[in-house]
Amino acid sequence: MTTVLYSTQAPTGAARLSSLGASTGTAGSDTPGPIATLQLDNPRHLNALSRQLTGDLVEALHRAKRDRCRVVVLRAAPGVTTWSAGHDVNELPGDGQDPLLWNSPLEKLLRAVRSAPFPVIAAVEGGVWGGACDLVSACDMVVATPGATFAITPAKLGVPYNAAGVSHFLGVLPLHVVKEMFFTAQPISAQRAEQYGLVNRIADPAHTLAEVTTDLAAQVARTAPLVVQAIKAEIAALTDASPITPEVFERLTALRRAAWSSADYAEGLASFHERRPAHFTGK
Numbered sequence: 397m398t399t400v401l402y403s404t405q406a407p408t409g410a411a412r413l414s415s416l417g418a419s420t421g422t423a424g425s426d427t428p429g430p431i432a433t434l435q436l437d438n439p440r441h442l443n444a445l446s447r448q449l450t451g452d453l454v455e456a457l458h459r460a461k462r463d464r465c466r467v468v469v470l471r472a473a474p475g476v477t478t479w480s481a482g483h484d485v486n487e488l489p490g491d492g493q494d495p496l497l498w499n500s501p502l503e504k505l506l507r508a509v510r511s512a513p514f515p516v517i518a519a520v521e522g523g524v525w526g527g528a529c530d531l532v533s534a535c536d537m538v539v540a541t542p543g544a545t546f547a548i549t550p551a552k553l554g555v556p557y558n559a560a561g562v563s564h565f566l567g568v569l570p571l572h573v574v575k576e577m578f579f580t581a582q583p584i585s586a587q588r589a590e591q592y593g594l595v596n597r598i599a600d601p602a603h604t605l606a607e608v609t610t611d612l613a614a615q616v617a618r619t620a621p622l623v624v625q626a627i628k629a630e631i632a633a634l635t636d637a638s639p640i641t642p643e644v645f646e647r648l649t650a651l652r653r654a655a656w657s658s659a660d661y662a663e664g665l666a667s668f669h670e671r672r673p674a675h676f677t678g679k
């Protein structure tokens with residue numbers, strides 16, 4: 397059972413969603429269209445970014461590459477109130493390990509989006525939480541409904557976010573907004589996200605999110621794919637560049653280790669499971 401639906405379509409054609417394993421072309425054809433749509437499809441778990449769902453998304457991105465798609469749309473089912481609840485909290489380690497290791501499933505997914513040879517457009521409806529906000533930030537463009545919200549929640553859960561993740565947010569949002577979002581863990585509206593440049597377009601009520609997103613994707617699909625691929629790689633290389641000395645890296649790691657091995661980390665996870673606010677003591 398996959399947790400992602402996959403389809404391709406021509407810029408003017410209708411999408412036909414299927415489970416990831418099934419063959420799919422544009423409606424009425426077996427030839428893949430240039431626009432691939434990946435739909436998060438685990439509503440029972442609020443599309444939490446579990447090992448399975450992140451793995452399915454990476455596989456779907458590979459498939460879009462094999463299908464020679466020129467642009468990918470990443471969305472949830474129409475009408476959801478939660479686009480994704482973020483990292484699957486049940487899969488965060490409780491045994492003194494770094495919760496966000498380089499090779500963790502979410503990190504692999506973020507790298508797959510950033511290194512994909514085509515633009516990935518997030519089509520957002522509902523709440524985007526924690527690691528899902530990182531995923532949306534890793535996308536190349538974002539279209540949102542007026543009611544969409546975005547929250548960066550590690551400080552609410554006691555999870556010391558890693559420097560790579562923080563740098564992703566610094567790449568798409570102003571400094572003080574990043575600080576506000578990390579330090580308060582409160583959601584910001586789609587309107588604020590658009591004002592800051594995280595969101596490219598808000599779908600106005602006269603058009604559906606799918607229409608606005610497909611219109612944007614169709615424009616990308618008509619441009620020169622090798623140029624788009626090269627420029628995406630150039631932008632990634634230029635925005636990834638952040639000089640950190642080994643000493644600074646070690647200091648940041650020590651600060652993070654102190655957090656993930658603290659009683660507060662256990663308290664953050666316990667508060668989530670017990671559905672109560674966390675009481676953090678700094679120990």
Ligand code: KGA
Binds near residue numbers: 486550552555557
């Ligand atoms: N991981 C695993 N299960 C989750 C989950 C998550 N991130 N979020 C929600 N669930 C489960 C929840 O335990 C419940 O399970 C079900 O989904 C419905 O949630 O039915 P069960 O077995 O009890 P709920 O809370 O009843 O739904 P709701 O009232 O509609 O509220 C939806 C939201 C999204 C507002 C609420 O569930 C919520 O606040 N979730 C946590 C959001 C969050 O803070 N995510 C960040 C996860 O951490 C993360 O990404 C990292 C790595 N980080 O921040 O550093």
